[in-house]
Amino acid sequence: MFRNCKTCGFKFVPGDEEDAKLHKDFHKNYTHGIALKGWRNERVVDMDSLENGRVILVVNDDPPAHIKKVQEVIKMMESELGDGWIYHKHCKVYLFISSQRVAGCLVAESIEKAYRLVSNSDAKSDVTTTTKEEKSVSTTLQFGGVSFHREIVRKNHSTKNERTSEDALLGAVICEKDAVPALCGIRAIYVTPSNRRKHVATYLLEATRKSFCSGLSLGHSQLAFSHPTNAGKLLATSYTNTESFLVYTTNSL
Template sequence: MFQLSQNSVTVDFRRKKILPVLSKSGSAPKQQSILSNQTSEDSDNDAGQKRFGAVSCNVCGMLYTASNPEDETQHLLFHNQFISAVKYVGWKKERILAEYPDGRIIMVLPEDPKYALKKVDEIREMVDNDLGFQQAPLMCYSRTKTLLFISNDKKVVGCLIAEHIQWGYRVIEEKLPVIRSEEEKVRFERQKAWCCSTLPEPAICGISRIWVFSLMRRQKIASRMIECLRSNFIYGSYLSKEEIAFSDPTPDGKLFATQYCGTGQFLVYNFINGQNAT
């Protein structure tokens, strides 16, 4: 929802979690296909009774309500999609940008083999479902760069998709009310709407999507992917933080961008119709 004024645009990002899409066949996956990966939260307890209330799957990380048929169905759908998307068998030719003790970062370009592009499409679809909404389409697919963080156990636990842009818009940072704890601050940031200027500022790189598996967060995976992006987006150049804009960030994405950029007044893009890529 946009509320336009002469100097700023207000974006209400308190999105309701949308339900993951069905498989391409249009039917829900068979329950048996997930049983081998079933979590302790999902299974019956020692008394033969199913758990109730909110539980988190320790395989796909989805938070859902046990004993709620609709929630359990959506968990099955997302769980199967997640298992397929994050599995990484490895490729003979990988464009490795960085290696770490806990994994490596590779880059996939639009001219890469079809099997690599198919994996990126599969991951992007899963990421959109995990984020809870359908992201805006890429402006120019032929100029995108996709970074994947591959863990040592051959799983895709991080994804960053970047594209070339011309302009970004500065987030207008609001003063926080008197807040006693860090937890209250985070809760407030997640619930409030945010404003940004309508005055365009030059930008080079747009981060369309940035995702880290929920059970692998707070391990600097997203930060390391952005650092690699800044070094490899344009050959021979290292992008500054001022040259990067984030596409319509979620509440958690806004908190991350604020922390990474060192300010709540970072650049955003891709929420105003009609903006074109370079």
Template sequence: MRRKPIPRPTAKAPLSETSQNIQSLPELAPKKKKRLVQMQLDLVGELRKKCRVCGMEYIPSNSEDVVLHRKFHAMNVGGVDFTKAFVERIKQNQVWAGGDGSFIAAVGRKDTLAFRNKASEVLKVVNTELAAVTIPDEALWSQLHSSISSKAVAHGEKPQPSAKGHSACSTSDRFKAYLYIHGQKCVGACLAERIQEAYTVVDQDDASEHTGRVPVPAEFHGASISISRVAEPAILGISRIWTSNLHRKMGIATTLLDSARSDFLYGMTIEKTMVAFSQPTGSGGELARKWFGRRAGWCVYID
């Protein structure tokens, strides 16, 4: 007799791998999302601001920019700070001395690296205020070969050809920086440049009446002048000239100009007729008219 099979219930669900004797872990609470805080508002406008006094552009909401602007503003208004030791060292390059202890020092290609670096630091302030292009150090402290006799041109003479029919060549520094130092600050600067030719400024009222001369619209930062079409020999160019805000109207700029023309060429003073300004600003044009003593007839050059 065969034994009848005993029916066994089938499992309705798979067995769990978790033991019933182990207490289940509590469910972790969901992490809270970190709240983002907007640190700067974007109002779809210009975030940069330009100081009307020193001319520097900066972002008022940026603390580093604010510190840089404060430092630059102080240099522009009161002058560039020099240490007492540096003032004593650069005094050996003195080309003019004032009664109040102030003096003008000339810095050229052959001077020490410390002198040239300090002159470049001052020129950064000058370039920013005048919105002028920065001159690389390679060009700033380079030499220039000229085919015009420096001695002849300095005294207003026409260049004379040599026996072979060529003008004598000369070599000179391309630039020289003149720093006006008062106390332990540089409160004025003039960058002089060796040039070959310049154009005479013509009075706008009768510029069209001059034969061979036409009014030239000047892109001179708002200074409207007319210049002659024919170039004249020149030797000294005033590339940059600057005085700190607190020291203007004291004759510093004119003193710098006189020092540049008396020192630029060794042993001789360059006639004013051989001096030219580089694309003067409105205030630069006023300075030129005051220094030359006439409204027109002075020169500008294209750099």
């Protein structure tokens, strides 16, 4: 009989030595991050006030070993956030390295436009009608009259996904109808369980804001977020210091 680890979701046969070892490695990677000492030619993002770690940027032209490591990290993120939508080759990937492990990861992409979220207080007066039916679709992004559905495809219906499905649920996100120009879209942010509440996500956002466009530092509120989950909404609200932060829809891969 299989058993699932409640923390990392790993499926194993109790008492099987080989399984126990595989689980031990996976569990450590899951909770503390995938091991990464660093690379000789790594691209460290210049940040002041960053202790206990550093942020490395990886882009598609980087050496295969770097890309391979990124793919490992993405795979770990997918076990939590859903398969197949997080990464494409035009993404810039920011890795937060702490204690020789990848404690957090942010995936960003170039975009051209985004939509300003209608904040809760505005929603009552500005948005005409949101029918009951629309509200019940938990993963709908709504722009004016058009609704976009979240792209997450959950291929593995494991307990890992069930555990986080509550977090992934999202009330209808209501946005202004007209797009505004935007440059940088945040596709996904992930912080390993043992590194949460240590501002890792904020450091990753700061690194992105300062380095995404070379020679140009973006403002906090210029970052746009794709399909924010409830946790993502809280993060974006506090980071951008507004409830009406920018959101955008990701293109299909």
